Amino acid sequence: MSTQSHAYQSYDIIIIGGAIMGASAAWFLSDDKDFDGRVLVVDRDLTYENTSTMHTNSCMRQQFSGELNVRISQFAADFVKNIRTYMGGDSRIPDLSIRSFGYMYLADNADFADVLRENQKVQLAAGAATQLLTADQIQAAYPFYNVDDIVLGSINLVDEGLWDATAVFDWWRRSARERGVEYVENEVVAITRNAAGTKVESVTLKSGEVISCGKVLNASGPRAVRTSQMAGINIPVEPRKRYSWIFAAERPLDQDLPLTIDPSGVHVRENGGGTYQCGGHSDIDPAADYDDFTMDFTLWENHVWPILATRIPQFEAIKVQAEWAGHYAYNTFDHNAIMGPHTEVENFYFLNGFSGHGLQQSPAMGRGTAEMLVHGQYKTLDMTPFHFARIPAGRKIVEKAVI
Known part of the structure; x- marks a missing residue:
């Protein structure tokens, strides 16, 4: 892994993990007219060679047993079929189907x-x-x-x-970068909280830099628990x-x-x-x-x-x-997404645990995460059932259609 430097010592939002979920959240943040903060995406390998994103089936389905999961995939279908419109009419963006x-x-x-x-x-x-x-x-x-x-x-x-997930992934990253989102190939090795433990104050990179942040988003795919544990949090991923x-x-x-x-x-x-x-x-x-x-x-x-x-x-x-x-x-808790803020570390957010259906859920999940990060609430689909709080409470989402 090479390590790359970043432009600032402080960011409003640091996204740890830049594969499909991190890329979606970063792009939707860049597309929110009410947000003009700085976003840094940190990933260990910007080729994404060993990510779940690159090893995917690249398909989407609406055959879930829970209504919210169905509607999440319906938005994915609409986004893919109308990607140029969603991304501002940019003529460089291909027509997808x-x-x-x-x-x-x-x-x-x-x-x-x-x-x-x-x-x-x-x-x-x-x-x-x-x-x-x-x-x-x-x-x-x-x-x-x-x-x-x-x-x-x-x-x-x-x-x-079947859909062209690689094209969507590429254009999310390219468009977000053009709008000022920074991507660096580096690794977060430590997360520092305040004395009370209620807030993340900074992240430390493998290259030694300490970066202060307003909010942190864990989009670390299969490594999600490693990221959360740096903030003193365990998740069942x-x-x-x-x-x-x-x-x-x-x-x-x-x-x-x-x-x-x-x-x-x-x-x-x-x-x-x-x-x-x-x-x-x-x-x-x-x-x-x-x-x-x-x-x-x-x-x-x-x-x-x-x-x-x-x-x-x-x-x-x-x-x-x-x-x-x-x-x-x-x-391992219930095979569904873990989203939203932590119950105690208030500025630590999750986008984890998709258990094999993350790619098709990435448009709605990135959009919802950006809404929560910027507005503190959901503007479109209400993703509250997926919040981390259900795990300590023992409230499982029963989804019968997991492959």
Whole structure:
């Protein structure tokens, strides 16, 4: 890691972590007409090579069991499809779209089928277009599936599928920088609070500089607990390894493959050009070391490929083209975001614990965080249910649709 210097000794807001969440919050801060403060984003590696952002599936869905999570993804879809308008009409910004092949949830038992039915009620009430399909209906629409064990399926073909997250990420960073947000490649190694412990006064960088700050935002992805512990705060977030493969099929499917969530937990989607992207993890799923991105090569042969070939028989003859391990920032408490201010360290804010659905939530989460930092309240979606305060209170958000 190189270390870079910063322009000022004091910032209104310091964001620790510059991947998709930090970038979103920084851009929305730069877009708030009521805010003219200084923002510094500090990240260990500005290539973001090992971030969750760069190891993503790059898809979005509205098939959640909680209304707020549905609406968060609906804003993401609107933002992506209208990104140029949202970003001020800048002609350099590309027109983006969503390749809406949908997510296909497959239930192989009555209890899971009931969950899909209940989830659909929530989704329809929020304006999503989720359809429930019998095994026969799935077979008719997608003849390549083996549905012998399937009781029910759920799919939404509107604003649900693949999107260009890299373009959004790049333009958030570029636009924010042009508006005065500073990014430095460095590492926060200490956070100093006041004598009472109720407020952060400064952060110390690996290069030795001490920078005073008005507010601190923890957007450190899988390393979130390391950042919070510097401020004397524990949060239930840890890195969990998730494996991805891109493969070519000897006989490609003759239609788009929805992002298919097999009852086993293995998921696979269309990638284009006769290739597909697949993801999964082992049944034993401990916290990973922060720098451990080692592949488990036995997982493909022994677990993932047999499941794929059983579910989609045309995938018996396939060839892996690329494979990698990434990290979920896994919230062990309830698998949902941790946001808002700390209950005691009043100027320390969270944007953590997305447990695998952070990329699609980043537009709404960054917007909401910027609103809270500038105005002390939410102007658009009320994100209060995600606040840190629920954790010491033991109030779990039950989200049944976690992949």
